[in-house]
Amino acid sequence: MDVPLRLSATDMRELGYQAVDQVVDHLATLRERPVGGPSDRKEIEALLDGGLPIEPGDAFEVMSEAVRQVRDNIVHTDHPRFLAYIPGPSTYVGAVADFLASGLNVFAGQWLVGAGPAVMERITIDWLRTVCGFPATAGGLFVSGGTMANLVAIHAARTRNGDGHGHGDGDGDGDGDGDGDGDGDGLVYVTSQTHGSIRQGLGFIGFRPDQIRVVGTDAHQRMDVASLRKHIARDEHAGLWPTCVVATAGTTNTGAVDPLDELADLCAEHDLWLHVDGAYGAAAVLSERAGGLLSGLGRADSIALDPHKWWFQPYEAGCVLVRDESALLDAYSMNAEILRETRHGSAPLNYYDIGPQLTRGFRALKLWMSFKTFGLDGFQQAIEHGIELAEHAEKQLGGDRWEIVSPAQLAIVTFRPRVPGATKDQVDALTRRIAAGTLEDGFALILTTEIHGRPVLRLCVTHPETTARDIEDVIALLERLADEASRLRPGGSDPA
């Protein structure tokens, strides 16, 4: 008798083998193909929308169709010449781990049904906490990405500091808001360079705009400690409740690392929680070239990491580490009648108690398998490679055609064209046209960000297979696009 929703063992094997072939062929030929470009929604919908399938189809045809439709209609963020945003180079081992975690359908939310995976997650977290310089009291968990990692930590900070830490607000409940509701009106300190997902996400977890202070930055786009000190003094004087400083270890715009040691000193002085958004850059703690910049990382109260960025894992994988794991318990512990038996046994490890999800997949497996396969040495080499190539790019851009706006920092370099006699507006327009040109060309992707209100081109080099030659070819492309953009102007001689 046919069982609904089941394939035969033979078909399961064959489908799996074909899927592996598809992925391996794709990866083996990726660098020969374009990075990809923008898509037209109407066109794609016309192409892909076949209506709700009622009758069964052939699993092999369905898979071929899926591969074609996905592969041909994405920009490959794991392409060696994808140098925009934060790229997503991923290990094949990580992808296999995702398949295994799904295939075994691991429920990684509670001890009773997922003891082995819970311990493997704890071990993987332990590796990361060691690398980041956190003490053995630290704990954490895997979440969907950097956005969630930051929010999970900041909510823990608010709960911890609002829960009897004595920030006098006059009502004696220590929550700082005077209303006795226990969650407080704490203030969070960020900068203009803090990732947008944090500013947006703070609203999601209940912070009002007037609870967010935007601290000044220094000439290198780092949090200005003097400015932070002034903000805190002013807020304390006003009887408000400074709660959490959000530093960044590797800003998305320029790779800048806030002065973590100085911030840790200031936070200790004022009993403030120091959260470090290391979603992009904390991985560079493995690099001897860059490690010094991150020396204060281990002094934070919490750190957000993003294994799907510079830890080379497939999407999704974020990670939050908290110096004192009990802060996560305080913030997230869940007491539901249906979970009673999950508390049995010796020291059960229930991830629903330290994070916001009950049902959750086994994200830790991909990093566990990748660490065991490549060793920390492999990761270190791959990270070092990106930093070296960004420095190589900076050197190549050092001539008279480009102005370096921010030097290579944690594998990011920003720059703009030099055009003698051109106005700022003309240079800015040309900068944007060059980036748009890479989107149309497809050979490589280099986009813009803004620094001091002006567009800059930005390279972020984290792919272990990007070569010095790729960087040189990409710069040649940018120069060609700059020339073409200048030539396209009526009269030709107008630089923008």
Ligand SMILES: Cc1ncc(COP(=O)(O)O)c(C=O)c1O
């Ligand atoms: C510094 C930083 N923080 C947070 C995020 C958000 O992470 P995710 O996109 O994984 O949610 C990013 C993403 O690029 C980032 O660069």
